[in-house]
Amino acid sequence: MDFTFTEDQLSLSDAIHKFLMVEAAPELLREIWETESGRSAEMRAKLADQGLTALSVPEAYGGMGLGDLDWVLIQQELGYYAIPDSLTATAYLAVYLSKALPEDSKLKAHWLPKIADGSARVAVGHPINPFVADAANASLLLLWHADELHALRPEEATLTLNASIDSSRRLYRVQWTPSDKTRVCGAEQGRELWQGVINRAGVAISAQLLGLAQRMLDLGTDYAAQRKQFGKPIGSFQAVKHHLADVAVKIEFARPVVQRAAQSLATGHPRAGLHVSHARLVAGEAARLAARKSIQVHGAMGYTWEADLQMFMKRAWALDATWGDAIFHKARIADFVLAEGAALGPAETFTH
Amino acid sequence: MRLEYTERQKKFRAEVREWMTANVPKQALSSFDTQEGFEQHRAWEAKLHEGRWSAVTWPKELGGRSCDLIDWLIFEEEYWRAGAPLRVNQNGVFLLAPTLMEYGTDEQKARFLPRMAAGADIWAQGWSEPGAGSDMAAIRTKAILTSDSQGDHYVINGQKTWSTRAVYADWCFGLFRTDPDSSRHHGLTFILLPLNLPGISIRPIKQLNGLPGFAEIFFDNVRVPVANRLGAEGQGWNVAMATAGFERGLMLRSPARFQKTAQNLVALYQRHREHADRDPSIRDAVLKSWMDAEAYALSTYQTASRLVRGGHIGPEASTNKIFWSELDLLMHETAMRILGARGELMPEAPEAAESAPWLDGFLFAQAGPIYAGSNEIQRNIIAERMLGLPRA
Numbered sequence: 122m123d124f125t126f127t128e129d130q131l132s133l134s135d136a137i138h139k140f141l142m143v144e145a146a147p148e149l150l151r152e153i154w155e156t157e158s159g160r161s162a163e164m165r166a167k168l169a170d171q172g173l174t175a176l177s178v179p180e181a182y183g184g185m186g187l188g189d190l191d192w193v194l195i196q197q198e199l200g201y202y203a204i205p206d207s208l209t210a211t212a213y214l215a216v217y218l219s220k221a222l223p224e225d226s227k228l229k230a231h232w233l234p235k236i237a238d239g240s241a242r243v244a245v246g247h248p249i250n251p252f253v254a255d256a257a258n259a260s261l262l263l264l265w266h267a268d269e270l271h272a273l274r275p276e277e278a279t280l281t282l283n284a285s286i287d288s289s290r291r292l293y294r295v296q297w298t299p300s301d302k303t304r305v306c307g308a309e310q311g312r313e314l315w316q317g318v319i320n321r322a323g324v325a326i327s328a329q330l331l332g333l334a335q336r337m338l339d340l341g342t343d344y345a346a347q348r349k350q351f352g353k354p355i356g357s358f359q360a361v362k363h364h365l366a367d368v369a370v371k372i373e374f375a376r377p378v379v380q381r382a383a384q385s386l387a388t389g390h391p392r393a394g395l396h397v398s399h400a401r402l403v404a405g406e407a408a409r410l411a412a413r414k415s416i417q418v419h420g421a422m423g424y425t426w427e428a429d430l431q432m433f434m435k436r437a438w439a440l441d442a443t444w445g446d447a448i449f450h451k452a453r454i455a456d457f458v459l460a461e462g463a464a465l466g467p468a469e470t471f472t473h
Numbered sequence: 474m475r476l477e478y479t480e481r482q483k484k485f486r487a488e489v490r491e492w493m494t495a496n497v498p499k500q501a502l503s504s505f506d507t508q509e510g511f512e513q514h515r516a517w518e519a520k521l522h523e524g525r526w527s528a529v530t531w532p533k534e535l536g537g538r539s540c541d542l543i544d545w546l547i548f549e550e551e552y553w554r555a556g557a558p559l560r561v562n563q564n565g566v567f568l569l570a571p572t573l574m575e576y577g578t579d580e581q582k583a584r585f586l587p588r589m590a591a592g593a594d595i596w597a598q599g600w601s602e603p604g605a606g607s608d609m610a611a612i613r614t615k616a617i618l619t620s621d622s623q624g625d626h627y628v629i630n631g632q633k634t635w636s637t638r639a640v641y642a643d644w645c646f647g648l649f650r651t652d653p654d655s656s657r658h659h660g661l662t663f664i665l666l667p668l669n670l671p672g673i674s675i676r677p678i679k680q681l682n683g684l685p686g687f688a689e690i691f692f693d694n695v696r697v698p699v700a701n702r703l704g705a706e707g708q709g710w711n712v713a714m715a716t717a718g719f720e721r722g723l724m725l726r727s728p729a730r731f732q733k734t735a736q737n738l739v740a741l742y743q744r745h746r747e748h749a750d751r752d753p754s755i756r757d758a759v760l761k762s763w764m765d766a767e768a769y770a771l772s773t774y775q776t777a778s779r780l781v782r783g784g785h786i787g788p789e790a791s792t793n794k795i796f797w798s799e800l801d802l803l804m805h806e807t808a809m810r811i812l813g814a815r816g817e818l819m820p821e822a823p824e825a826a827e828s829a830p831w832l833d834g835f836l837f838a839q840a841g842p843i844y845a846g847s848n849e850i851q852r853n854i855i856a857e858r859m860l861g862l863p864r865a
Contacts, residue, residue: 122482122543123475124771124778190474342860357863359849362856366795369855373792377771384474399764451760458739458763465763466736467550467729468486470770471476 122471124377126194134194138201140171145202147429153205154288158258160242165206169239174212179220182233189324193383196325200332203436205289207242207255209325214318215243215263218270221306221314228272228305232261244275244293245322247315250443252292256280265315266299268308273297287435316394320386322444323397327379327404331372333437334404334411338368340430341415344422355418364414371407378403391473395457398450405447408437478547485540486547492524493555505561506684511595511641514561518592528566528590531574535582536590542723542777549727556733564638565589565596567724569646569665576663576704576712585644585665597639597668599647599690600713602632607850609648610657610710614692616649616664618699618706625699627651627664629672629692637844639688640677642668648709661709665701672696681836723777723786725845726797728770734804734834735766741811741831749811758807765800772796788858791851798841798848805835 144167153161168174176191178184192213199208216236222229235241246253246264256262257280264271278297285292297303306314342365345356355361382400385393412434416423423430441447457463464472478486502517503510521527522536529548531537540548560566566589573582588594605611614631629649639645645668652660668675672695677685704712742749742759749755772793776786808831809816816832818825825832842848856862 122478122774122778123781124775125782126474338860342862346862354863356856357865359853359865362862363849363852365860365862366852366855369789369859370792370795373789374765374768374772374796377775378768380474380775381476381771384476388476399767402764403768451757454760454764455756458760459743463739465732465739467554467732467770468547470732470767470774471478 124381126190126380130191130194133191134198137171137173137195137198140167141198141202141204145204147432150203150205150289150432158255159205159289159291160207160255160258161205164204165208165239165242168204168206168208173208174239175237176212177216177220178212178233178237182229183237184216184233189321189383189387190380193324193328193380196328197332197335200329200436201336203289203333203336203432207244207259209322209329210245210255211236211241211243213325214245214321215261217317217321218245218263218314221310221317226305235260245318246295247318247444249319249445249449251294252283253295254293254443255291256293256295257282258291262295262297263305264295264297264299264303265311266304268312268315269299269304270306270311270314271297271299271303272305273303277303285439287432287439289432289436290439317386319444320382320394320397323401323450324379324383324386326440326444327375327382327397327400329440330404330408330437331376331379333433333440334368334372334375334407336433337408337411337415337430337437338365338372340433341365341368341411341418344415345418348420361418364418368407368411368414371403371410375400375403375407392457394453398445398453401445401450402447402454405441408441412437482543482547485544486551489526489548489551490555492526493551493557496520496524497555497557502558504682504684505559505638506640506680506682506686508641511561514558515592515595517558518560518562518595522591527562527592528570531570531586531590535586541781543774543781545724546727546729546774546777549729550732553727553729553733561638562589562592562595563725564598564642564646565594565644568598569596571724572663572712572715573703575715580700581665581703594644595638595642597636597642597645597688599633599636599639599645601635603634606635607847609713610661612648612650612661614649615653616651616662616697617653618651619696623696626696627662627699627702629664629666629695629697631692633690633692635678635687635844636690637687639668639675639690640685644668645690646703648713651706651709655707658710660707661713662706663703663709663712664697665703666695666697670695670697681839682833723773723780723793726793728766728773728797731766731769731797731800731804734801735762738762738804738808741808741827745811748813752810755807755810758803758810762800762804762807765796765803769793769797769800788854791846791854791859794845794851795842795848795855798838801834801838801841805831805838809835 175184176187180186219229219233241260243261244253244256244259259275262273278295281294283292345361346354348355379400382396385396415430419430422428502513505511505514518527528537529540530545533539602612616627616629619626619628646665648661649664650660651662672693674691676689678687680686812828815828818828820829857864
């Protein structure tokens with residue numbers, strides 16, 4: 122029993138943290154909003170330089186061959202800096218789907234190296250989400266149809282943009298016709314694969330929500346330490362302190378749940394889906410509380426377009442409902458906890 | 474990361490489970506806040522000691538098993554899973570002992586720890602005073618060093634209050650002002666004293682449940698040998714902070730206890746589901762209880778893993794206290810909502826079998842956000858030491 126990360130895992134995420142601190146300043150994110158695609162080729166190239174596009178691509182296809190547990194710390198950083206890029210769909214979800222295909226699959230041989238070197242963007246669509254993020258900007262769409270996996274080019278589909286309150290998101294209604302030509306994998310294998318996608322998206326989002334919650338807490342703390350009223354920093358008043366302390370508590374107790382869910386995916390734990398839904402719910406709760414408390418501490422400034430808090434709040438609100446909203450995830454918790462003979466109570470936390 | 478137990482850990486769990494199955498009393502003991510129940514719980518401590526289970530994290534030569542914190546968590550899981558009694562010597566085993574091991578002389582360790590492990594000495598706390606609650610540095614009870622023909626003694630005058638277990642306990646540990654001209658956290662000294670010394674009088678304080686779970690202790694020229702001082706004179710604040718750190722940290726409330734309550738709550742809900750589901754917020758609270766109890770367990774395993782690898786507990790320990798005390802309230806409030814009009818029955822009522830443990834826990838849960846540093850104090854600590862916000 123050892124619930125710690127390796128030095129390598131920690132130093133990689135630390136390096137990414139320091140890198141993004143310089144390369145993903147809020148002013149830059151605002152500039153990227155203004156572009157049509159909402160994505161920046163320059164930023165993508167920098168992420169690829171850091172090895173992030175290659176992280177879980179197998180070494181045989183030009184990647185680093187790392188896994189779910191390595192991703193979770195990186196995802197916390199992507200959340201903390203609200204990175205506007207389809208990195209997760211491309212380098213985590215699409216790689217997971219592609220890896221599962223047979224060795225002679227053209228899709229696998231063609232796309233994995235391009236994902237690894239950062240030149241391909243992949244959008245992943247499943248009916249758990251009404252829209253497909255970044256579909257127009259993708260080189261490849263991987264789509265669900267009746268539990269099957271289909272692959273097509275964006276030109277082969279009709280895409281309709283639906284604007285999001287998060288200025289960095291590009292959401293599309295995708296209309297397309299499934300055919301033998303687009304089918305990559307049948308329903309029997311696909312069913313399990315799509316569950317794997319939902320769970321991996323779930324861990325990625327949970328980790329990003331943790332990062333976002335931490336960022337909103339940091340912004341609120343900085344503001345409260347600087348803003349003076351009644352001759353003192355407002356952060357010296359207990360009513361303000363306690364708002365922020367409550368957020369710190371939520372983050373502390375969400376983090377291990379999220380990290381355990383990643384480990385459950387990495388080891389193929391039979392209750393991984395339960396662990397992911399638990400992670401989604403507590404990380405969502407932490408991020409929503411961080412948003413609420415941080416805007417309160419910011420006062421009227423928090424309600425403005427100008428204050429950076431908005432970009433992290435909106436990202437958190439939006440992400441929290443994708444790849445399974447709280448209704449979906451709570452139902453998975455209820456299915457386990459309320460089942461007859463459920464393994465609850467002390468000594469069951471790590472059992473199979 | 475490896476979230477599976479080793480073969481050795483599995484064997485250890487099996488050993489604990491076997492012993493608990495054979496030895497946990499079939500019938501619940503009386504409350505340790507009665508004379509009869511106190512002695513029943515003392516006998517249970519002695520029984521645990523016979524099996525070398527009373528202080529598993531202590532070194533073997535002091536009656537423990539030199540368990541690391543992961544083993545301790547396994548032990549606690551099996552302890553609560555078996556429905557074993559509350560620990561009457563918690564103040565001693567979990568709070569004072571780690572401090573004694575850090576600050577005590579070899580002679581003090583030999584004198585106090587084996588008797589503590591055996592349940593021969595049950596310990597009470599002596600922190601708060603009428604004018605020193607959340608503001609512990611306002612302590613005024615004096616202990617003045619005096620030399621005479623009988624050697625060096627502290628002569629203690631003043632009053633402690635809210636002393637947990639002091640009505641029936643044998644010994645007490647606490648902070649006293651040894652420098653009468655000092656103020657705040659200077660000039661305080663950590664002293665251990667038997668509660669039967671001449672000049673000590675104890676006035677029980679009835680708690681919400683009508684039982685004297687804590688007491689006032691009055692000191693009238695009480696003489697305590699200087700050998701009972703823990704750590705250096707005037708260094709009591711630092712010694713006490715170590716104790717408070719342990720208290721807030723891992724050992725005061727192991728996650729297994731809350732997981733057991735959450736499990737019981739799910740069972741209660743299932744038995745009354747038809748009625749309870751007429752208010753959907755109850756189901757939601759039941760699910761949240763299970764999730765939060767699991768989160769608390771995961772967090773503790775993560776902290777324990779870090780400590781086993783040589784890490785330290787920092788100010789984030791203050792988040793624990795807030796989390797478990799609020800969880801305990803949530804679970805018991807939810808149970809009381811499910812029990813409805815049966816919830817108020819006293820334990821001796823003929824129809825209280827199902828509800829009485831919940832009422833007892835509900836009352837105790839009210840104390841959680843208050844004792845061991847109120848949750849407001851914990852939030853200040855988090856804001857100032859973890860987030861770095863300015864002091865008032």
